Amino acid sequence: xxxxxxxxxxxxxxxxxxxxxxxxxxxxxxxxxxxxxxxxxxxxxxxxxxxxxxxxxxxxxxxxxxxxxxxxxxxxxxxxxxxxxxxxxxxxxxxxxxxxxxxxxxxxxxxxxxx
Amino acid sequence: xxxxxxxxxxxxxxxxxxxxxxxxxxxxxxxxxxxxxxxxxxxxxxxxxxxxxxxxxxxxxxxxxxxxxxxxxxxxxxxxxxxxxxxxxxxxxxxxxxxxxxxxxxxxxxxxxxxx
Numbered sequence: 001x002x003x004x005x006x007x008x009x010x011x012x013x014x015x016x017x018x019x020x021x022x023x024x025x026x027x028x029x030x031x032x033x034x035x036x037x038x039x040x041x042x043x044x045x046x047x048x049x050x051x052x053x054x055x056x057x058x059x060x061x062x063x064x065x066x067x068x069x070x071x072x073x074x075x076x077x078x079x080x081x082x083x084x085x086x087x088x089x090x091x092x093x094x095x096x097x098x099x100x101x102x103x104x105x106x107x108x109x110x111x112x113x114x115x
Numbered sequence: 116x117x118x119x120x121x122x123x124x125x126x127x128x129x130x131x132x133x134x135x136x137x138x139x140x141x142x143x144x145x146x147x148x149x150x151x152x153x154x155x156x157x158x159x160x161x162x163x164x165x166x167x168x169x170x171x172x173x174x175x176x177x178x179x180x181x182x183x184x185x186x187x188x189x190x191x192x193x194x195x196x197x198x199x200x201x202x203x204x205x206x207x208x209x210x211x212x213x214x215x216x217x218x219x220x221x222x223x224x225x226x227x228x229x230x231x
Contacts, residue, residue, distance in 0.1 A: 004158070006158075031217065033217070033218065033219075035219075035221075040223070041223055042119070042204055042206075042221030042222050042223045042224055043159070043204075043206075043219075043221050044221070045218035045219065045220070048217050048218060055217075056217065056218065059218070091158060091159065093159075103149060103161045103164050104149070104161070104219060105161065106151075106158040106159040106160075106161075107158050108156075108157055108158040109157075109158050111156075
């Protein structure tokens with residue numbers, strides 16, 4: 001497709017369940033970012049990949065959060081033992097070239113609700 | 116730690132008015148600043164990106180300015196339309212190299228309502 005896609009668009013999980021959120025970046029984009037957006041807040045950085053390498057995971061809130069991008073394209077954000085405070089919209093963004101001052105292009109997000 | 120503030124949090128204007136949205140940031144060492152639009156239930160749409168060396172960028176009815184030394188940016192929307200109703204987010208990318216330099220730091224946004 002032409003843009004960043006994410007699936008599922010909506011996810012409801014019971015507290016304690018594991019979830020996996022998928023991001024398909026724009027084809028050929030080198031950089032990939034995950035952000036978490038709580039209700040009424042701006043997005044907050046979680047983690048950053050350059051191709052398959054995870055260069056920055058400083059924003060991951062706990063060791064229950066894990067992200068991977070094994071082949072440098074599709075990325076998965078996994079949350080283990082979900083808790084109510086994990087409820088948020090998870091946004092994925094990609095950027096074509098780390099050396100250029102280019103824009104980040106965002107997907108529609110996955111809205112996670114933990115009951 | 117960079118902090119981004121957007122004022123006002125919400126704004127309601129009649130159709131046709133010109134308006135200004137404000138963004139301020141605490142650390143002036145930025146690489147660029149980006150304005151986004153977010154519609155309910157949707158992702159972010161990039162509107163304008165200003166490099167740290169630039170003063171302004173224009174796209175159609177939108178004009179964004181940047182005063183890096185004072186840590187401020189404004190988004191000017193001319194002749195507002197009901198279709199402009201959305202949340203507008205400002206984000207900065209830090210100038211430092213290394214881990215953390217590629218991420219964007221966002222404000223909480225300004226929710227704009229344009230009344231027909």
